[in-house]
Amino acid sequence: MPKTLGGQPVKYIILEDGSDATNAGKNARKLITEDKVDVVMGSNGVPSSLQIAQVAAETQTPYLCLTPIAVKPEQYKWTFSVPQPTELMMGAVAEHMKANGVKSVGFIGFSDGWGDLMYNATSSLGAKYGYKVVTNERYARADTSVTGQVLKIMAASPDAVVVGGSGTGGALPHVALVERGYKGRIYHNHGTVNAEFIKVGGKNVEGAIAPTGPLIVPEELPANHATKAVSLDFTKRYEAAFGAGTRNGFAGYSNDAVMLLGAAIPEAAKKAKPGTPEFRAALRDALENVKNVIGAHGVYSPTAANHNGLDERARVLVRVESGTWRLMK
Amino acid sequence: MTTDIFLWLTQDGVTNGAIYALLALALLLVFTVTRVIFVPQGEFITFAALSLSLLEAGRTPGTIYILMIAGLAAAAIEAFGALRERAWRRLPRIVLLYVVLPVAVAALVAWAAPRRFDQWIQALLVLAMVVPLGPILYRIAYQPLANASVLVLFIVSMAVHYVLTGLSLVFFGGEGLRSRAFWDAKFKLGVVEISAQSIWVVAASVALILALWFLFERSIYGKALRATAMNRVGARLVGIPIVMMGHLSFLLAAFIGAVSGILIAPITTLYYDTGFLIGLKGFVGAILGGMGSYPLAALGSLVVGLLESFSSFWASAFKEVIVFTLIIPMLAWLSLRSHHVEEEEE
Known part of the structure; x- marks a missing residue:
């Protein structure tokens, strides 16, 4: 995780919800009210994510969700979903x-x-x-x-x-x-x-x-694939830290969420100071306007109507061939 | 529904039913002898099946840690009792049974695991790891409460179940495992292809049931178990050691659970918590049989297996609902029929 995002120093606070949706909601509330975070991110479970999305809407805090819940911007104005729908x-x-x-x-x-x-x-x-x-x-x-x-x-x-x-x-x-x-x-x-x-x-x-997502098989991607460089770099760094063969989709979602933030923060920082409600609102607006952010999973261009913003470049088909997942040509 | 689909489903139902029948027998045995509704029966299946898969992969299964931890806990309880009564002579036996034996088994498994012995030897190792857990569990959780009510014993069972499932998740992880088949052959019988593994399951179940029958009818221990099941006080009066019968019934239950686990490991993917559901279905089978008769329990389990396989064909989303709903009319009938005697008081 980078130490600064868009020129601003970042502090990451990590809480564990034990895959319990109620805990997830409580944790999100704690982060927002006690730690005064500017943005919440997380949960690989759908029920937990829905809880956090509720809290985010209530407290008007941008939330980067790591599960493919179908986010309707009119209902969850503050939630952005990172994974492919x-x-x-x-x-x-x-x-x-x-x-x-x-x-x-x-x-x-x-x-x-x-x-x-x-x-x-x-x-x-x-x-x-x-x-x-x-x-x-x-x-x-x-x-x-x-x-x-x-x-x-x-x-x-x-x-x-x-x-x-x-x-x-x-x-x-x-x-x-x-x-x-x-x-x-x-x-x-x-x-x-x-x-x-x-x-x-x-x-x-x-x-x-x-x-x-392309980050499962970055080595086999054609050279002109939009995310090849980013996906390859991510799997290299991840497997260097956690061992060969540990690559997985979930780690990529976290990575991409941070990249989205990195793209949105400079815009938001122009309008308000971090730690204020104005900054959170500006960050939310900026997240709707970032374009072509290249993550490990795909290219993100979220809009006001689509809080995910991935397209066909975020998916590949893989097939089991002699005991491993290989990219289908 | 065509004939061949009918035959396929029947074959599948009988295979599963045979496993449930084994578990129903174990549950019934434990219940009649100790009045414990043994919820954690399914965990023996999980431990055995996952241990077998891990041994096949040449890894040391976490079961040995569970065995050693449980052994030490039992030894601590026993030793505390012995010290308080100043019965020093009991100590060597305690150490031998609850410390030396588990550690020896663990050492043997740790030595054997990377050597990838023949599948039969691995199955024996699995039995050596799982079977001692039965009596050890009885010593830790149930023996101190042997005279408590059925409800209290049931609550203890739930607690033991959660502890074991938790340990299972810690030592085996969240992903499923499947082991190799003991025998990969397939036999064509008309339109139906019967896998050797399902023949194994049925044959082993029948053999075990016959062995149990023989044990109950012909051996002194079996007769003592039956006597305890019929009347605990009476059995004690004629000099049958009730505690030992408890140990024996748990030993048999663990053995049956471990065998079921070994049989089922190549048929399906097992997870750290799969055993619970399988055990529960054995329980439904035992209840269908009236919770009092071994042949009826076996028959009830067969019905559960068949019902499950046919309902998975017709209405797969409601399969479990159908199976578990079955016990409601049965329980209603049982409670209407029984003339409610509180025979537990002494």
């Missing part, structure tokens, strides 16, 4: 399916909010990309078997299957589908892209396709 990510999958003539899609996902999010993204993109979602099967991460769901998908014989799980949880349906002899492509989502997924799935998950 689900529709953007799944759009890459939809595009790939269209290019490969997929007309029917089987869906199997977690029986929780993440599964819903994935199902909604997959089915809402269907009309535009010319496919129909034919099953909506659900399973829990702790399930010991998905035979029933998989049989139902096989009976519907879709051209491709989208798995709405995350991490190692995505491996169970994939392995079951392969074991039952499913021959179509199996797509995952950005929550599944980690090394553990491959470790658990082994040979059976070869060929799994998933969208992700």
